[in-house]
Amino acid sequence: MSDYNNKQPDPILTFDEKKYNINSLPNEVKELVKGLQVADSQLRLHEDTLKVLAVGRQSLAKELKGKLKNIQPIN
DSSP states (O other): OOOOOOOOOOOEEEETTEEEEGGGSOHHHHHHHHHHHHHHHHHHHHHHHHHHHHHHHHHHHHHHHHHHTTSOOOO
């Protein structure tokens, strides 16, 4: 069996076109980075939810249009 190095490269934060080694940042800054990651993740989740709702709304509107096709409008 050979022993080899499994060391992962240090994580890098790119912010305002500058790069930072995340492991060397103060804990307060690391917590801010984690907060931004959570916020980004939640935004993506809700954007996907909005897309699903928009498709559902379009489907309902299409179905309503079909159902109203043979009904006489009042104007």
